[in-house]
Amino acid sequence: MRKSLLVTLSAGTAAAGIAFLLWGEVVSGRASVRNLERGRSGARRTVLVLGYGNRGPRANAVNRYRVRAGLRTVRSVDDLLIFSGGAVRGPEPEAVVLARYPVDQGYPGQILLEAESRSTEENIRNSIPLLEDAEEIAIVSNALHAERARGLLRARRPDLALRLIRADDYRFGEIPVIKAVSAALALLERRRNRADPAAR
Numbered sequence: 001m002r003k004s005l006l007v008t009l010s011a012g013t014a015a016a017g018i019a020f021l022l023w024g025e026v027v028s029g030r031a032s033v034r035n036l037e038r039g040r041s042g043a044r045r046t047v048l049v050l051g052y053g054n055r056g057p058r059a060n061a062v063n064r065y066r067v068r069a070g071l072r073t074v075r076s077v078d079d080l081l082i083f084s085g086g087a088v089r090g091p092e093p094e095a096v097v098l099a100r101y102p103v104d105q106g107y108p109g110q111i112l113l114e115a116e117s118r119s120t121e122e123n124i125r126n127s128i129p130l131l132e133d134a135e136e137i138a139i140v141s142n143a144l145h146a147e148r149a150r151g152l153l154r155a156r157r158p159d160l161a162l163r164l165i166r167a168d169d170y171r172f173g174e175i176p177v178i179k180a181v182s183a184a185l186a187l188l189e190r191r192r193n194r195a196d197p198a199a200r
Contacts, residue, residue: 024180025172032143032170036150039136039165044080046134047073047167050123050141050149051085051094059101062142063094065175067101070140072168077109082130084114084123120145124152131160138167142175144182 039045049070052062059067067083074081081102085094093115103111112130117123131137137160139146139153146169154161 020184021176021180024176024183027183027186028143028179029170029172031147033166034147036164036166039075039138043135044078045073045075045136045138045165046080046082046131047138047140048082048084048123048127048131048149049098050120050139050145051083051088051098051117052141053089054092054094054097055090057090057092057097057100059097062175062178063098064101065178066141066169067098069167069169071102071107073138073140074109080110080112080130080134081107082112082114082127084117084127086116086118086122088118120149121152124149124156128153128157128160131157134160134163136165137163138165140167140169142178142182143170144179144186148186 047070049066052060052066054060054063070081070083083095083098085098087093090097093113095113095115099111099113114123114127114130117126137153139149141149146167150161150164153164
C-alpha cells in the first residue's frame, strides 16, 4: 500500500508539473501576440533584444535564447538589430555579450548596442533614441518580459508604440520552465499591484 501511495503521489506531482508548464505556454503564447500586428511586407524592421544578467563573457542560456529569437525576428540584412543591457551581474555589459554571439556565428546585418541599462525601464528609456527612425519595432525577450517592455514604451512614447509588431519570441515547447516561472511571477505581481495600487 505504501508503494502504491508513493506511485500515486509521484504521478500526481508529474501531472501538476506538466499542467504548470502547459499553463506557462498558454500565458506566454497570448502575451506574445496581444495587441500586436504582424509586420508589413517591405518595411524596415528594428529588433530590440533585451539582455539578461550574465556573469561571464559567454552568453548564458537565457541570453542565447533571446539572441536566437531576435535573429528569427530579423527578416533581412537591411533590418537593424539592437542589443540592450549594461554590466549588471558581470564585468561586461549584457549588450556586448549578446552581440558577440551572432557575430561569432557570422551574422552580416547591422548591430547597435545600448550598454548602460540596469533595468527593463532603463532598457526602454535608453533605447528610444535608437528607435526614432524605425518603421517597425519588435521587442524581444521571453514573451511576458517583452510584453512588459512594450507597455513601458507605450507609456513613455505612444507614437513609437504605434510601430510595435510581433516578435518571433514564442514557440511551443521552447524554454518551457522559463515561460512557466515568468507567468507565475507576472501573476504574483498583478495580485500585488491590485492589493497595493501605490506599488505600481
